[in-house]
Amino acid sequence: MVIVMSPDADPSDIEAVVTLAEAAGCEAFVSRGFARTVIGVVGDLERLGPQRLRGMRGVSEVAQVSAPYKLVSAEHHPARSVVEVSGVPIGPDTFTLIAGPCAVETPEQTLHAARLAKTAGATLLRGGAYKPRTSPYTFQGLGEQGLKILADVRAETGLPIVTEVVDPRDVDLAAHYADMLQIGARNMQNFTLLHAVGETTRPVLLKRGMSATIEEWLLAAEHIAQRGNLNIVLCERGIRTFEKTTRNTLDISAVPVAHALSHLPVIVDPSHASGRRDLVVPLARAAIAAGADGLIIDIHPDPAYALCDGAQALTHQDIQQLAQAVADLARVMGRRIPEAVANELTPA
Amino acid sequence: MVIVMSPDADPSDIEAVVTLAEAAGCEAFVSRGFARTVIGVVGDLERLGPQRLRGMRGVSEVAQVSAPYKLVSAEHHPARSVVEVSGVPIGPDTFTLIAGPCAVETPEQTLHAARLAKTAGATLLRGGAYKPRTSPYTFQGLGEQGLKILADVRAETGLPIVTEVVDPRDVDLAAHYADMLQIGARNMQNFTLLHAVGETTRPVLLKRGMSATIEEWLLAAEHIAQRGNLNIVLCERGIRTFEKTTRNTLDISAVPVAHALSHLPVIVDPSHASGRRDLVVPLARAAIAAGADGLIIDIHPDPAYALCDGAQALTHQDIQQLAQAVADLARVMGRRIPEAVANELTPA
Amino acid sequence: MVIVMSPDADPSDIEAVVTLAEAAGCEAFVSRGFARTVIGVVGDLERLGPQRLRGMRGVSEVAQVSAPYKLVSAEHHPARSVVEVSGVPIGPDTFTLIAGPCAVETPEQTLHAARLAKTAGATLLRGGAYKPRTSPYTFQGLGEQGLKILADVRAETGLPIVTEVVDPRDVDLAAHYADMLQIGARNMQNFTLLHAVGETTRPVLLKRGMSATIEEWLLAAEHIAQRGNLNIVLCERGIRTFEKTTRNTLDISAVPVAHALSHLPVIVDPSHASGRRDLVVPLARAAIAAGADGLIIDIHPDPAYALCDGAQALTHQDIQQLAQAVADLARVMGRRIPEAVANELTPA
């Protein structure tokens, strides 16, 4: 059972629900989102009595959820969620562009990329300090030094930071520097890492595993939510198939499917999905048109020299094209984009 | 080697190229498209001498093609091709909607579906008379009777007909009634069937096999082209993956990838890709935004009673939504849609 | 409902069952196997009355079948089937090796390959006269000339012939020359071809499609059986996955799964599954140990010059190793192999 608290519920209202559930021998999981708190209850729900809960102060909805994921389920959920990252909303009314280098390499490269990101209309900066790499002989990221560079670039540009964590021992450190924590595709079922980010108050960007079903992806989100953190943004980044012209196969259907099953925002990563610069803009367009709430894009001031995934990074000449595509299509889809961006572009 | 003839080349120009190639001991394959003819030559190209060919009357381009498919390759090809189906163009400047019932069941159902298709902005009518069905105990189609119903409905509505063939022995009969012949996903590598449609003058809609790579798909197109028929439209209809919420996984990247590799038009079938009515419009939007040249959509006047694939068929309430999506997004993508359709819709 | 006739039922017994079923408004499909006939009945089974059928002469079993395939289902089926190919049994007590060249190229190559096949212990000769090839620019087979070569080699070596058909128009011709007709992976859902072989009396080797589920494979077999021919041998030949070191991924589980679901024999093709000569013997061993009823193996007297799939063909030095593996493992699995073969090999 899921109890959705109203936006104006106060901590004592939440406490009262938890106390009642536990008194009935149930287990209660409080998950806090940007605008509202959701409480999942498992155990003898008959004995607990949903009717009693409906009358309690601060309780907005009480719903039985048949899906295996509860807190993140869309079943009986009144509205799609907005996740806010240091003031930048990701949700149903807006369209949010996250851009930046795959890996933080130097202060200059990162700052340059951040400025390019801004010209593309990005309002969040991505950049990896901890890089999970298939081979142990390739660049593994700068670690804390990379986080510091990101923080400096944020100070310079005003862009909040999204960065990946790969080890539960680094989560506190990363949460100290970053505005949003990313769980990469390879770690989508690294449950202790999910629990660690679930215990922070930072919003989480949860990439879909490369062979994860949508149900498994939502259950991974549930692992985070169950630990208290409902500020989760789902990110489709391509699944593994037999097709060889693209690095992965972007599962564009995952956008409307995840929207139908969950109240969480869903964004798309066309850079990692395709692995090819020439496909990023067409796939970005497709993602917006399919209803995505945002995009995350690799950009690099000098892709030929990138230490990681240069073949998919957009650079100067492509970025205006991306910005225009976002502006044109987001408008058709009825979504707001930042005014500063809109003003610089030609109308569709 | 591929020799692209200019649109105004006459039969004797083509004949002269073939004669020269054969005199040099090469094999020549003449493939006729809507606006131009392409001649593929294999053998001792050194001896043939491309220079000599370039000077011949009616020769527009002579290109070495490194891809394994030649006639359908985009390499050195001057422009994207337009395929015209009884006056309806499918190509880079337009956006073409094909709609209709999965299977022809009765004259009434087919006529009703055709009228719904027109209100959706469709300019071509799809409908199956020969249905390849996984189980031998389900409806297998009406055969020639179905073709006759389609022809009657064309007479009534003016919509040219697209219909599937599954047996080389039926190709002439189907070509007699229909305006465009469809090769279904299960028959993408039914090479004798490909050869049979390659020997007709009807345009061909070639669906991608459910586990075919894009290269195999283009080689299947080459099998058709090599027999003389270059009027081929590629159709992405979803590939088979592990994901279970959709019947197939729409490989949206296939649109820009096939456009990069081939000069043929590419359309998308969101109905068979997803198998779910609620996903058809979002995926149709994504397809347009990714650059597709058209869509093929299942519609049915009464999906609950459809003999085939009712769960994915759009009906009255969804069709206006589809028409609006096509109009809005085709405009953003710089593509013309039929004026009659455009006039009835609200501007984006 | 499925009615299994006893081995000694005569045509009038079968006729009586069909007459009764049709009189009750049902449709009856008579499918003739090597040792017994099975009749599938669909329609108003209540009205038909299974009890009445059980008492009829020649009726051995009457079973309701819940699987979507009926005639080939193992449900309530008394015993696994044996398919006999011109005197060579394929079934639960024996182990049958089919070997030969992927494509018939010349009389000499075919005869040489057939002799190699015999030394490997093969009792059936495979060889392709009609080759479905991904590219139209590669060798497509010799057609009828290839069938004649195979017939000559049979006369010389005594090995019955297995050969692929790809076009319903060629089925009668192929059935005239060959002892067993093969349906290739690409044609597993070429239903008109399935129907054509279902109307012959030749045993059929049905390869699994490269992205076919086991259920779809059995439904393809049902398409053949429903037209009257129950002499079907299933062949697992690898499915398409993301793994790149092998041409396909041999789905070894398909052997016990298909045995659990169907009464038909199941063999394995490790040559096409792997595409690599060095993997053929290990995979052949795995297939025998998993319970396969036989193997089909590509061999070639001179693989470096093969016109088709040379990289996977076994030749002189590998063949003794294969023969030994078959002998050792078939014995452990409690299966008979031809005595002549057994005598030449060292005991395990």
Added chain:
Amino acid sequence: MVIVMSPDADPSDIEAVVTLAEAAGCEAFVSRGFARTVIGVVGDLERLGPQRLRGMRGVSEVAQVSAPYKLVSAEHHPARSVVEVSGVPIGPDTFTLIAGPCAVETPEQTLHAARLAKTAGATLLRGGAYKPRTSPYTFQGLGEQGLKILADVRAETGLPIVTEVVDPRDVDLAAHYADMLQIGARNMQNFTLLHAVGETTRPVLLKRGMSATIEEWLLAAEHIAQRGNLNIVLCERGIRTFEKTTRNTLDISAVPVAHALSHLPVIVDPSHASGRRDLVVPLARAAIAAGADGLIIDIHPDPAYALCDGAQALTHQDIQQLAQAVADLARVMGRRIPEAVANELTPA
């Protein structure tokens, strides 16, 4: 470049090689296996000079390795490796059975399962204390309490313990109790976890990720080896495909392919590959016949009440069948099994 030290090389020999490599500006990675140490060197190999290394004391082989994985590569490697787990060898001459419950639930269940494992011929006990579970609402394992139960059962039965770790923070604790550490499929690219087990001296069982290519699997092994630990056993456990009758698709080819590419032992997990009790023995047989060095099998004294994966656990009636299959086929494959086991079984 890889330098294989001879079995009798002493620490000063290894030190000398490292010193020389570092003096030449290269980076050296020392990886210690059961019988020998391997040193990987990256950097300016020209300057280092392989010739000079070949003459050094304790150096057995110096090889350039073209594969992206170096320390685990079979290239120029003199012989297959043996990994020894508290006296139990896993390698080319033996066949090793690992069995036990998926999850440790109680002392009684674990002891009972261990005794069943012994009757099956197992010489290592598997059992999970940390369970990575798709849903947060299912049993997550007993943690340290589970490790203690395993240690008690080892004391009682003499079976060394294999247990999974899922968090780098638990590796030292698990290594304190267990004889071998398992990395599960979901964590195959959890690189910080790989590094953590690479820094222990415990042998590691590395399961293949459910959508990992064989190359990625070997690179994951390289991540472990590079941190110093070459005692790695690879475990194929099924990959994710479209087929629905089995939980995963056992990639049986992975056994001979991994053996061709790497010197590490390879075992197979038919329980997780199939998820079905009835398929475990046929797949176990196939694995032995394909050349696997061992098996890991789920068993449970009372599968109907198992807290995890009961549907795939073997129990009393199946275990004798497994033991017989192992004995019969291991013998045919020329592998030793423990004498005590062999004595109790009937000869093939």
